[in-house]
Amino acid sequence: EIIIMATGSQGEPMAVLNRLATGSHHSLRIQDNDTVLLSSHTIPGNEEMTYS
Structure with missing residues (x-):
């Protein structure tokens, strides 16, 4: 098992x-x-790039 x-x-x-x-x-x-787990806060103004 590997975690990146x-x-x-x-x-x-x-x-x-x-x-x-x-x-x-x-x-x-x-x-x-x-399995890919994404955890982040959206930077204001980056919503479109983050959710696409």
């Missing part, structure tokens, strides 16, 4: 979480049976 704590909960295009979600990270991949 990633940055980028606000939808930033180059953040690790975004790259994991889109499959564009150079060395990590999220598999179908993986």
